[in-house]
Amino acid sequence: MSEIRVGILGLGTIGLGAARILIEQQSLMARRLGKTLRLVAAADRSLERDFGLDLSSVRLSDDANDIVTADDIDLVIELIGGYEPARSFVATAIEHGKHVVTANKALIAKHGEELLPLAEKHGVAIGFEAAVGGGIPCLKALREGLAANAVESVYGILNGTCNFILTKMENEGADYADVLKEAQELGYAEADPTFDVEGIDTAHKLSILASMSFGSKIKFDEVFTEGISKITAADIGAVADLGYRIKLLGIAKPHCVDGESKIEMRVHPTLVPLSAQMAQVSDSYNAVMVSGDFVEHTVYTGRGAGERPTASAVIADVMDIARICSVDGGVKYLAPPMGYVAPERQDVATLPMADVHSEYYLRFMVQDEPGVIAAISSILADHRISLEAVSQKERHATHAVAVIMLTHGTTEGNLQAAMSRIIALPSVQEDVLILRKESFGV
């Protein structure tokens, strides 16, 4: 049976998961593939430790260059993470004619427009299923399963850490800071959680999803991004009373403005109706909802992170590429899987956030004086923003109290113009919370 020779860069959690599959599931995969995947070599900076796995048949090196330039490797799995040196190693591997599979969303989001054309030039594939949605085969579903559709919208719960925190805040009525601390102790959140909780990781993934959905260039820097760190237990309670749940969503939609294509891309905490499928995705689970002009709504749910689920997606990419490799060390394509070699992706403009249409949840902290709600409502009315609901939970003579408003639809630009006038009111404090609300077909 012909053989595809694999090298792994980075023996961290996911690297060891990928190695484990290549070793433990070798015969199962060979039966399905008609070819053998063989783990030939792996590189990691620290080799003096117990890997919990028999790597005696694997050539180990502390220098990734040994792998990306090796003559006896057909495919390199990059699991170092981050921008550099991952970018350099991947580029070198491609230049040496090796296929690449990576779980590195930061790399693809930031350097995809360099690496994807480079791979195309050298006739090799880059697989990055594991970079979006962890174990969920959502890029495959999007690019192949829905290939007959024009994509109408993509919604994703793409960060397990945020979803874990929001779920726990809701279930326990706990505040953000306490739950974050617990998540850090459990290993669900990093010591510096910024990438996760401020929405940057979600924006990485959304920029990749949008590019694959709309055949556009990856524009991570243009994704509007807000995180979950300003949300309080009281907000979660108030939202629940209104029939919603807060999820950190990545949202991408195509638009046609005066005949020009534009793409809406935004990441922010979002009010999701309790009855929606996306509201039921809890803890560290991820979900991607893709709607197409023929298929209507589809939802893909699974583990968004973790050694074994992420490794499952990494090796699925390896098998997809192995399937289309000419055998015995050649890297020549037989038939590239759709989207692996980037097709001619267009440079499509991003819709300015000011033009995005939404409904809003607004939480103001106000001095409880007569006329304050009237003053706020009047400014909103000036901007033709009508209200679906208003609530003020408690009354207090000296402390500021929360006033919550749910608006009907308007543009972000119009809302922000109204908000700047409202914040200037003497009875309204500056720390306003603006959440956006979405409806779903399912």
Next chain:
Amino acid sequence: MSEIRVGILGLGTIGLGAARILIEQQSLMARRLGKTLRLVAAADRSLERDFGLDLSSVRLSDDANDIVTADDIDLVIELIGGYEPARSFVATAIEHGKHVVTANKALIAKHGEELLPLAEKHGVAIGFEAAVGGGIPCLKALREGLAANAVESVYGILNGTCNFILTKMENEGADYADVLKEAQELGYAEADPTFDVEGIDTAHKLSILASMSFGSKIKFDEVFTEGISKITAADIGAVADLGYRIKLLGIAKPHCVDGESKIEMRVHPTLVPLSAQMAQVSDSYNAVMVSGDFVEHTVYTGRGAGERPTASAVIADVMDIARICSVDGGVKYLAPPMGYVAPERQDVATLPMADVHSEYYLRFMVQDEPGVIAAISSILADHRISLEAVSQKERHATHAVAVIMLTHGTTEGNLQAAMSRIIALPSVQEDVLILRKESFGV
């Protein structure tokens, strides 16, 4: 640009949907595929009608043989449905070297073991994504996205008619017969609904899913099958009080019994915890939950039927096959998508239903006499079946009343042995309802 020439058998709802995609999305698909799909010909018994679609460039025939034997067609889409003449036409198309795509679950469930090897012999592909889960790309996810996993279980809500009826019964507190009638009037259920409501359609789909999951032969005839027609509004209410919802599930799991592989396959109304993802799949939506040894739990949700969603899946298969076709009329494989040409599927035995392990919801109609619950409980205890919950809603001196019991786990054989003794009790009527209960990881 090279061209794949397509013929359609059957211009019913889905046939017209497939034709519509091939015509309306031609340039979008060509951009993604690098090849053009061209609808060359279509056959239908009745051509004298308004198709609602410009088919002037398509050769129309009232004889499917014109298409399955035509020299200028590379791929035949079979959308006639049913066993015959669909089977004959598909066999002839394969023998004439044409790839085949079908949405016909009955055909693949019943004749897959003839047609898949025939396709392999002639070096052509059979795609049948649309036969399971309508528009959801679940076979692709299973065979390719989770290819690195040993599959541990498959659960499916696979029949939109049943799910629509059960959802409506719950929402409206309505009885089965009334909702069925409404579903028939709305076109959601056939005039003869047997295939749908008695679980046969679900069993067709489950037998295909099981085969693809476990690399086993398709054994539709061995699927244990029960439908939803015995469920009352009262059962749905009682189940809801216990924290569950009734879904018609197809369930497949692998077992190893004394060193021998066996596959559990069953279709029946099932108690699903309200908090489970599968409980949230309502109306005519379908969902497939696949759990693997690395990926853990994944769920795929979407429209299980309908012209446009089903056609989306049909054309995804066409694109997958077109991608790996050598161009310009050749049918030679370049690299078959995994599982399209059936690998060596094993003849794996089906686990006898008596050996299946489950928890049970039992509804007895009893004469409200002292000691009847004690008598039933005592027989269950004899069979070492312990109870999680017992309830008797009303008391009535003359009419029979419902007693509901929720059991802990036991085997079906043991449960049935106990049930035959319970039914023999003079105070217990014969129309007992037995529902099975499942737990889910997500």
